[in-house]
Amino acid sequence: MSVKRHAFVTEENSISCSQTEQTTVQKTETGSKFTCQQCGRSFAAKGNLKVHMRVHTGERPYSCAQCGTSFTRKGSLNAHMRTHPGESPYICKLCEKSFSRKESLKAHMRRHAGVKPFTCVQCGNNFTRKESLKYHMRIHTREKRFKCRQCGTSFSDKNHLKDHVMTHAGETPFMCDHCGKTCSNKANLEIHRRIHTGEKPFTCPQCGKSFTAKGNLQTHIRIHTGEKPYTCARCEKSFTYQRDLKRHDSDPFNCALCNKNFLLPTHLRIHLRRHAYARPYFCSLCGKSFRWLGSLKWHQKVCICAKTLLPEF
Template identity: 40%
Template sequence: MDGPQSCRIKHEDAEELIDLMEENRQTGELLEAVEKHQDTHGQKSMSPSFQSRPEVHFTCPQCGKSFSCDQSLNLHMKFHRGTKPYACDQCDKIFTLKTNLNEHMKIHTAKMLYTCGQCGTIFTDEGNLNEHMKSHVVEMPFTCGHCGKRFTYKGNFNEHMKIHTGERPYACDQCGKRFTHKGNLNKHIIVHTGEKPHSCDQCGKKFKLKHILNDHMKIHTGEMPYMCDQCGTSFRKLDTFRLHLRYHSGVRPFSCDQCGKHFFTSVALKYHVKVHAKVKPHVCSLCGKSFMELSGLKKHQKRHSGVKNHVCFACGNTFFDGAQLKRHQRVHTGEKPYDCPHCDKRFSQPGHLKTHEKIHSGEK
């Protein structure tokens, strides 16, 4: 039966071809995968017409991409459907392609893992890590005169400078709140709509943004892919890992113009500036207590309601908010992310570090 089924191959061979195609996905050509398969098995070409110019018969109805084999189209459709039939039996992570699962399994079987100290990416082969490190060695001609941060592109540099100048050109037309970056405005607008389109298929919890759902899913899988090579602490989220590395370095790039105090993050600086201004616009309707941030008010209101929906899976204790839970979990993990810049002591809570630093300063 010649015709549309011009790729008449055994089922086992078809699966191998699909794997070859994925391994060779930089070119994405079925013909090249077929030729590799034939060379490996010492087979002759399938037919003169297929060898000279593959005739396209199969078209994706969603994006219009064409394929010369139905196996190729079926593989492609998995990406549209989000189908992930290949599951890791050690951590339950799932994959669209078998080759991706095989690559992932190396993490569990490898005797040694190699972690990038700059972004936290994990490799099973030292050569792959060395190759990856080249991506961090890029020319960064634009340097911020305030905090020393460097940028490859002028556009990114200009966006960063708004943090120091206080420029907030993007305003919400519903509440007037202004933002430094347009992306932050778009995220903020969801607060007004109340939309939470991304839901967890494990516990049903809903989220406004997809990347927050992705971070949440790691709670169920237990995945903590970012490991600090200085103290061995692992993290679920990349931004938390990067902040942790900053604590080790002791670098506090954000400084207050009014008192000169330095901070690890722009968020901490922003909060501190409000201390000088004594602005507390968010007031609790039940007790009259006021807060500088809306998030602070929301946390406070949970105490009135008595709802403690953040549960520690290790001991069952419940907490009003995620920050309390995270601080508590350090009891179980032994994590001590706060380093004293004067000695080698480390602490699990920032308050404990501040108390300790008074020993060095002589402050009582």
């Protein structure tokens, strides 16, 4: 049976040829897509499905001859090979750092020059690379274009989705030799290892505080710049950190006096008494007022007036 014939099987499940033992993959008649039987993801070309299946099988047929690192795609191996000495022909004349692509060198040179030609129209933040600006804009739009077909979780970054998909397949090939923790990619493993080594290579130029990851430093710098890129769509209040916006969204009852948020309206009403200095709870014996019902009850138990005013039996 020819390979061409295998490519046009249209049954719902994968079919194995009894003569060649070659397993075919589904090609649906609607849309002519090749669908993965494990996660339901579809592809326009059979070759793309074949590469995708390596996520589930763990197959990494392309290995680096220098360090042994394996990859699912030949293109990934080619990009990796440029990281080895002699494969990065574009060299910065200021710091001698080398790059595999000319565009990467140009972006790097802008950092030396302090040139940031790409400006965010919403918050005024500047970037050395156009791709960095595009990535930044997703903070304002909350755009999460990359969706996991298995569980529906969405991501703003394609690489984050790839790492997430690996967790479904149980593929975490990068293991920490200190504690055995596994990571979905080499970069995450390097960041994790700094917990054990204590290395914090990213230092804030303004206050000297150091961080294990570059992203943590970038987030920290907002304290100094005053940048608040996370804006509430409901009240337009801005936040420095995404976690603060999430907390704000989850606590929808806002105090207009101090902007503090609360999960329940009763919590907000109790809080407002602090501003008004209201004391709605009165002792019927001595007339003393209290902000809290619990304080009044405690007062009534120990109040001297209760002992002096109540008749003894």
